[in-house]
Amino acid sequence: AMREERADVTYASVLRQMQVMHAKGLLTRDESERSHVYAPAQSQNMLQTSLLKELIHKAFSGSGKALVMAALRKHV
Structure with a gap:
């Protein structure tokens, strides 16, 4: 394919x-x-959840709020 x-x-x-x-x-x-x-x-949903948790832990010191704020900065 x-x-x-x-x-x-x-x-x-x-x-x-x-x-x-x-x-x-x-x-x-x-x-x-x-x-x-x-x-x-694993399912796509489970993989996405796992990767997102890993990203938050590694790149945002475990802060989901920091991830959301970083995402919002790009769209404002």
């Missing part, structure tokens, strides 16, 4: 990215068949 939008994407680069994502726990991999099947390790 990616090749329809980006002809420069190769099988090898997609496979490598999926292997990295698997190593980070973002994807699961079923190795029971010759072709491995990758799937999300």
Whole structure:
């Protein structure tokens, strides 16, 4: 599906990215068949929540208010 939008994407680069994502726990991999099947390790909503918590912790010293204020500064 990616090749329809980006002809420069190769099988090898997609496979490598999926292997990295698997190593980070973002994807699961079923190795029971010759072709491995990758799937999300968690729902999109759960992943977004987890990443947002991590961002707030790392970039805003745990302050959700600081995150919102930073977002609002860009739109005012």
